[in-house]
Amino acid sequence: MIIATWNVNSITVRLDQAIAWLQNVQPDVVCLQETKTIDEKFPESRFAELGYQSYFYGEKAYNGVALISKLPVENLTRGFFHDSIPDAKRFISGTVSGIQILNCYIPNGQAVGSDKYLYKLNWLKALKTHIESSCKSTEQVLLCGDFNIAPEDIDVYDAAAYGGEIMCSAAERQSLEEIRAWGFTDAFRKHTQESGKFSWWDYRAGAFRRNLGFRIDHIWVTPSLAERSTNTWIDKEPRKLERPSDHAPVVAEFA
DNA sequence: ATGGTGGATGGTCCA
Numbered sequence: 001m002i003i004a005t006w007n008v009n010s011i012t013v014r015l016d017q018a019i020a021w022l023q024n025v026q027p028d029v030v031c032l033q034e035t036k037t038i039d040e041k042f043p044e045s046r047f048a049e050l051g052y053q054s055y056f057y058g059e060k061a062y063n064g065v066a067l068i069s070k071l072p073v074e075n076l077t078r079g080f081f082h083d084s085i086p087d088a089k090r091f092i093s094g095t096v097s098g099i100q101i102l103n104c105y106i107p108n109g110q111a112v113g114s115d116k117y118l119y120k121l122n123w124l125k126a127l128k129t130h131i132e133s134s135c136k137s138t139e140q141v142l143l144c145g146d147f148n149i150a151p152e153d154i155d156v157y158d159a160a161a162y163g164g165e166i167m168c169s170a171a172e173r174q175s176l177e178e179i180r181a182w183g184f185t186d187a188f189r190k191h192t193q194e195s196g197k198f199s200w201w202d203y204r205a206g207a208f209r210r211n212l213g214f215r216i217d218h219i220w221v222t223p224s225l226a227e228r229s230t231n232t233w234i235d236k237e238p239r240k241l242e243r244p245s246d247h248a249p250v251v252a253e254f255a
Numbered sequence: 256a257t258g259g260t261g262g263a264t265g266g267t268c269c270a
Contacts, residue, residue: 009270010262034270036263061263062270108270116269148270202270203260246261246270 001097001228001254002027005144005217006238007105007200007247011035011066014245015043021238022050025251028070029096031103033146035064042066059089065103065145071096081134085126086119099225099254100135104145112169120148124175128182137183137222144219146200146247149176151186154195155215167214184220187232187252199234200247208239219252228254 004027008014011032022030035042035058044054047068057078058064067073073094080091090105104127109120135141149172153159162168180186188197198213207213219232232252239248 013262034262062268110270205259207260243261 001099002251003029003031003096003099003101003142003144003219003254004249004251005031005033005103005146005219006249007033007146007217007245009034009036009245009247011043011064012037012041013243015046017238017241017244019046019050021235021249022047022052022068025235025249027251029101030068030249031101031144032066032068033064033103033105035066036061037064055092055094057089057092063089063105065090065092065105067092067094067101067103069094069096075100077134080126080130082126082129084129085123090123091127091130099140099142102131102135102141102143102145104143104147106146106148108148109166109172111166112164117166121171121175124172124179128175128179131179131182138224139222140225140228141183141222142219142225142252143179143184143221144217144250144252146216147176147218148216149173150214150216151176151180151218154193155198157196157198157212157214167216180220183222185223185226187219187221187226187229188215188234188250190226190229191232197234198248199250201239203246217247217250219250221252225254230255
């Protein structure tokens with residue numbers, strides 16, 4: 001069983017890359033973020049040709065998430081059950097082969113202290129509430145997506161220079177840690193403690209070539225699923241292509 | 256020095 005997450009930064013622009021990647025990697029499920037298109041324009045037929053069913057929750061120009069699956073999806077939900085946060089198309093979930101998959105696009109937050117930063121913290125609180133009310137940590141739950149947070153200093157290319165900035169600030173990390181403490185393990189960190197492993201590199205200043213990145217895309221799992229976790233890796237290949245997404249896919253394999 | 260890139264948009268906003 002292979003489950004992946006990938007912020008594609010526009011499914012319209014990245015469609016051919018996404019299709020080629022699915023053909024190569026053959027995941028059972030891929031969770032997409034920043035699809036940036038309305039549901040009426042989601043290119044579901046291209047995925048259907050490969051045997052994948054698409055479930056999407058999008059909007060014009062910004063945000064947008066999708067669940068693409070080879071296997072049947074049950075209990076599909078879009079957005080949170082409660083409305084404690086202004087709506088944005090940032091969350092979709094469904095159960096595949098007994099695994100409750102939560103696909104989220106956590107707000108970027110722009111800069112520490114900004115209005116968008118406060119929105120990010122509130123959104124994290126809403127996510128925690130949603131998980132508490134709709135999931136059980138004793139079951140197989142997988143939380144993945146673009147978290148826009150580097151959990152530890154080893155997930156940042158230059159933590160000293162970047163200390164306390166957006167994606168690394170103490171309040172963001174604490175909010176995320178509270179979600180983790182509900183019952184998740186970072187599937188990637190089960191398999192390696194290496195630093196310098198990143199999933200996002202700024203388009204500017206040759207950041208990818210110089211490996212000036214951040215590990216902000218994650219796959220987290222509850223204990224019963226962590227036991228099944230045989231490997232998790234970041235696939236840097238799509239980031240090397242012409243006109244890439246700024247994010248690389250993260251892939252988790254389960255026995 | 257305030258850039259540098261990219262996507263959606265149709266002016267700027269967002270990342």
